[in-house]
Amino acid sequence: MAEVNLHGRWSSPFVYRVIRTLKLKGILYEYIEEDLSNKVLCFYSNPVYKKIPVLVHGGKTICESMIVVEYIEQTWPPTPFLPTDPYERAKARFWAPAAILSVFRSNGKEQKKALKDSLEMLKIMEEQGLGEKKFLGGDRIRIVDIAFGTIAHWYGVIEEIIEVKVLEAHALPRLHAW
Ligand SMILES: N[C@@H](CCC(=O)N[C@@H](CS)C(=O)NCC(=O)O)C(=O)O
Structure with missing residues (x-):
């Protein structure tokens, strides 16, 4: 290889x-x-x-x-990360860039607005992207979980540093558990 x-x-x-x-x-x-x-x-x-x-x-x-x-x-096609169904593939591509970094890149009034916008977006993602599924990509990890999850993984650390919470269990229970 x-x-x-x-x-x-x-x-x-x-x-x-x-x-x-x-x-x-x-x-x-x-x-x-x-x-x-x-x-x-x-x-x-x-x-x-x-x-x-x-x-x-x-x-x-x-x-x-x-x-x-x-x-x-x-x-390396075995274990595909992109769904084969065109509609599922389009949805995966739609959610993939959803990385809420604006909150961490701003402060003051601008940060408050970024936080509000991010929470609204995450709520939509929780309801429409994750729904009742185990992963964003369905029953197993797919491209959208890799794209979004890798960024979300850093939230905890950044949240602690800048003392602003984005992914809270009470506001986004399913996304938080995922
Ligand atoms: N859209 C790019 C973003 C990559 C990116 O922002 N990389 C940063 C590190 S987190 C970088 O190389 N920064 C160097 C610089 O801007 O000087 C991607 O998804 O690969």
């Missing part, structure tokens, strides 16, 4: 989308920790956005976390 290298940074939730996908698929890869203050790799591999994660597979470079996740999905 061609060599698989993942360039990332420990602090990036986007990198964990790729790590989880590689791990769930059982793909062996080498992880390279990048120094974001010295963007040599990013400059050559992702010259447009200069961001990690960057996956290098057999010399081919793939950038943007969800594009990398889809590339992995299509290159």
Whole structure:
């Protein structure tokens, strides 16, 4: 099998989308920790956005976390993460970028508004995206769980640092339990 290298940074939730996908698929890869203050790799591999994660597979470079996740999905098809039904696939793509980071990137009045908007959006996601299912993707982990879950995993840490709660059990019981 061609060599698989993942360039990332420990602090990036986007990198964990790729790590989880590689791990769930059982793909062996080498992880390279990048120094974001010295963007040599990013400059050559992702010259447009200069961001990690960057996956290098057999010399081919793939950038943007969800594009990398889809590339992995299509290159190593067993245990598919994208539903085969076109409508289910469209819904998975719709929810996938739903990462509520605006609350953590703002403060004061702007943060209050971001929190209100995020809670409204999460409520819709809980009702329409998760519903009565075990995972956002249905009965097992799929692409939408990887995309959203990886970001949500960091909520607890960031919430503690900035002392603002977003994913609370009383407001979003099913999403919180998921
Ligand atoms: N939309 C991108 C976002 C990636 C991203 O924001 N990466 C950050 C680390 S969390 C980065 O490389 N930042 C470097 C910079 O902006 O200088 C993706 O999903 O891959």
